[in-house]
Amino acid sequence: MQLPKRTAALKSNQLINRAKSPAVALETTILVHGLPKQRALEVSNQLEQEVTNAGANPALVGVVKGAPTVGMTRDELQAFLDAEQIDKLNTSNLGHAIHAGISGATTVSTTMELAECAGVRVFATGGIGGVHQNYHVRPDISADLFALTRHRLAVVTSGCKNILDIPATREMLETLGITVIGFKTDTFPAFYQRETDLPVDTRYDDPHELAEFIDFELARSGRGIVVANPIPVTHEIQLSEWGNWLSQARTLPSVMDSKGRDATPALLAEIHRLSDGKTIEANIALARSNANLAGSLAAALSGHD
Ligand code: PSU
Ligand code: MN
Numbered sequence: 613m614q615l616p617k618r619t620a621a622l623k624s625n626q627l628i629n630r631a632k633s634p635a636v637a638l639e640t641t642i643l644v645h646g647l648p649k650q651r652a653l654e655v656s657n658q659l660e661q662e663v664t665n666a667g668a669n670p671a672l673v674g675v676v677k678g679a680p681t682v683g684m685t686r687d688e689l690q691a692f693l694d695a696e697q698i699d700k701l702n703t704s705n706l707g708h709a710i711h712a713g714i715s716g717a718t719t720v721s722t723t724m725e726l727a728e729c730a731g732v733r734v735f736a737t738g739g740i741g742g743v744h745q746n747y748h749v750r751p752d753i754s755a756d757l758f759a760l761t762r763h764r765l766a767v768v769t770s771g772c773k774n775i776l777d778i779p780a781t782r783e784m785l786e787t788l789g790i791t792v793i794g795f796k797t798d799t800f801p802a803f804y805q806r807e808t809d810l811p812v813d814t815r816y817d818d819p820h821e822l823a824e825f826i827d828f829e830l831a832r833s834g835r836g837i838v839v840a841n842p843i844p845v846t847h848e849i850q851l852s853e854w855g856n857w858l859s860q861a862r863t864l865p866s867v868m869d870s871k872g873r874d875a876t877p878a879l880l881a882e883i884h885r886l887s888d889g890k891t892i893e894a895n896i897a898l899a900r901s902n903a904n905l906a907g908s909l910a911a912a913l914s915g916h917d
Contacts, residue, residue, distance in 0.1 A: 627729050628681040629731075630683025631683050631731070633669070635732045636734050636736055637673050637724075637726075637727035637730075638656075639672075639723040640672060641700055642655075642737060643689070643692075644700075645700050645717060645876075648881075648892065658896070659900060662903035662904040665907065666904050666905075666911060668910035668911045673727055674715070674717055675701060675706070677715050678714060681726075692715060700719060701718050701722045703758070720741060720754075720756040720767065721758070723735060727765060733766060733830060733913055734906045735768070735906065736767075737899070739769050740757070740767060743780040744777065745775075745776065754876075757781075760788065760790045760837075762836070764834050766836070769902060770801050770803050770842060770902060772800075774802040774805065774854065775880070775883070779810060785838065790835070790836060791814075793837065793840065794812035794814070795815075795840060795905060797812065799812065801840050801841070804891065805849065806843055806845070812840055819905065819909055823915075824912075826839075843898040844898065844901050849894055857886045861882040
């Protein structure tokens with residue numbers, strides 16, 4: 613069943629929609645702010661290839677000189693990478709970028725908002741944002757969580773990023789009423805680790821059966837769904853090794869001084885450096901695996917249009 617396009621957030625004539633069904637939305641923040649910039653083009657090609665191999669069409673999302681775009685061209689992405697600085701857009705600064713004609717990379721929250729406007733139902737990322745550690749001191753909770761309550765898409769993610777307070781993030785997903793599906797797993801994955809002791813709401817092992825549930829549930833609830841897909845076994849990082857890098861990174865001035873939307877990119881960049889690039893390869897591997905699963909889900913869903 614094809615869902616009606618949502619136009620409340622944007623007039624449809626403001627949206628550049630190049631998505632071709634069955635489409636998978638991909639985000640620009642992971643490319644511009646989450647990984648070293650010199651890898652971005654290669655990673656973007658790999659993610660698009662994974663979607664294509666699974667039988668769907670990739671649609672890269674971002675704001676290009678104020679134009680919300682679903683299906684960015686290679687040249688548009690290149691211009692983002694050539695720019696000295698590109699804004700990171702979450703729910704709170706998306707509207708200003710559009711109004712002022714600024715370019716910006718979309719996070720999970722704003723990729724969901726724009727992709728929903730374009731009628732896309734599946735989105736692949738690396739790991740969603742969530743509740744940051746020490747949130748009782750400074751309550752940094754990602755706009756991604758709230759976007760999942762508003763926008764009707766299935767988001768394929770390797771759990772949440774493990775720089776976060778993972779149990780608190782899992783509780784928050786529950787509190788907000790966001791369904792968390794484990795794909796071939798009974799526990800909520802933690803980005804670089806395949807397993808935690810935290811539950812998922814239910815488990816699916818077959819992409820076709822999962823697509824049937826997504827089709828039903830998106831239409832029923834009009835809200836988002838998390839599809840939690842653990843990192844491939846070959847790239848999993850041991851918890852002890854990970855813990856060392858994370859605790860070292862937290863003591864660095866670049867991390868301690870970064871606040872708000874700069875906090876996540878600063879921490880990821882330092883960990884990528886401390887791990888000698890091991891976390892970069894793991895991050896790319898999990899994002900590719902998510903793109904592939906998202907492609908299979910979108911292809912299976914198109915059978916229901
Ligand atoms: N997945 C990754 N790397 C990333 C992100 C996701 O593998 O950098 C980005 C997404 O855009 C997500 C954002 O929305 O990190 C979360 O940022 P924050 O914690 O500021 O909400
Ligand atoms: Mn934040």
